Amino acid sequence: MENVQGYIHSVETAGTVDGPGIRYIVFTTGCPLNCVYCHNPDTRKMKSGKLVNSFDILKEIHEYKDYHKATGGGVTISGGEPLVQPEFISSIFKGCKQMGVHTTLDTSGYLNNKMSDEQLKDVDLVLLDIKSMIPEIYKKITKVDIQPTLDFAKRLESLGVNVWVRFVFVPGWSDRADNVQALADFVATLSNVEMVEVLPFHKMGEDKWKKMALEYELYDVQEPSAEQTNAIRQVFKDKGLKVR
Numbered sequence: 001m002e003n004v005q006g007y008i009h010s011v012e013t014a015g016t017v018d019g020p021g022i023r024y025i026v027f028t029t030g031c032p033l034n035c036v037y038c039h040n041p042d043t044r045k046m047k048s049g050k051l052v053n054s055f056d057i058l059k060e061i062h063e064y065k066d067y068h069k070a071t072g073g074g075v076t077i078s079g080g081e082p083l084v085q086p087e088f089i090s091s092i093f094k095g096c097k098q099m100g101v102h103t104t105l106d107t108s109g110y111l112n113n114k115m116s117d118e119q120l121k122d123v124d125l126v127l128l129d130i131k132s133m134i135p136e137i138y139k140k141i142t143k144v145d146i147q148p149t150l151d152f153a154k155r156l157e158s159l160g161v162n163v164w165v166r167f168v169f170v171p172g173w174s175d176r177a178d179n180v181q182a183l184a185d186f187v188a189t190l191s192n193v194e195m196v197e198v199l200p201f202h203k204m205g206e207d208k209w210k211k212m213a214l215e216y217e218l219y220d221v222q223e224p225s226a227e228q229t230n231a232i233r234q235v236f237k238d239k240g241l242k243v244r
C-alpha cells in the first residue's frame with residue numbers, strides 16, 4: 001500500500017450525518033461541480049486545501065477506530081468531491097479495510113470512472129448525491145451533465161456496492177413533481193440502494209458565498225417545512241424505498 005499525498009479541507013472525528021454510526025470524516029478539496037446551494041464553495045479548488053499524507057490520516061483513524069466501530073460507524077470521505085483525488089482516497093480506504101474499519105464514499109458520481117473496480121472493492125457504502133433526475137434541472141443546479149452520475153449508479157449496482165441515495169430538496173429548483181417522480185422511479189430500479197435521504201435545503205452556506213463575493217442565486221428561496229419535506233419523502237416511500 002502506498003503513502004499518497006492529497007489535499008483536504010478538514011477532518012471531523014465524530015461525524016453523525018454522513019453514513020451509519022459515529023464516523024471519522026475526511027473532507028477533501030476540489031470539485032468540478034458548481035452547485036447553486038453549495039455549503040462549502042471554499043472547498044471547490046483542490047489546492048486551496050491542506051496537503052497531507054494518507055498514512056498520517058490512517059494513523060489518526062487508527063486511534064479512533066474502536067470507538068467508531070462500537071457505534072456501527074467508521075470512516076467517510078466527503079468533499080468537495082473525493083473522486084478528484086482517486087489515488088489518495090483509495091489509499092485511505094485500503095488502509096481502513098486492513099484495519100477492519102467500515103468505509104463510505106460521499107460523492108456526486110460525476111467523475112465516475114476515476115476509481116477502478118478493484119479500488120471500489122474497499123468501499124462498503126456510497127452516499128450518492130443525485131441532485132435531480134431531469135437533465136435540464138440537474139444542469140441548472142450543478143452546471144454539469146447528469147449522465148456520469150447515472151452511469152456510476154449502474155456501475156455500483158453491477159459491482160454490488162451498497163448505496164444511500166441523497167437528494168437535496170430545494171423549493172422551486174429540484175421539487176418539480178415530474179423530477180422527483182423520475183428520480184424515485186430510477187432509484188427503485190437499483191437493487192443495491194439501501195436508503196434514500198431527502199435533505200431539505202438550508203441556508204448555512206449563504207455567508208460563505210457573500211464572503212467570497214460569489215453570485216448566490218438562492219437568496220429568495222425559503223427553507224422548506226417538515227411537512228413539505230415529508231411530502232417529497234412520500235414519493236420515494238410509495239416506490240417501496242426506505243427513506244429518511
Ligand code: SF4
Pocket residue numbers: 031032033034035037038039040041043044079080081108
Ligand atoms: S458537489 Fe458538493 S462540493 Fe461540489 S459544488 Fe456541489 S455541493 Fe459543492
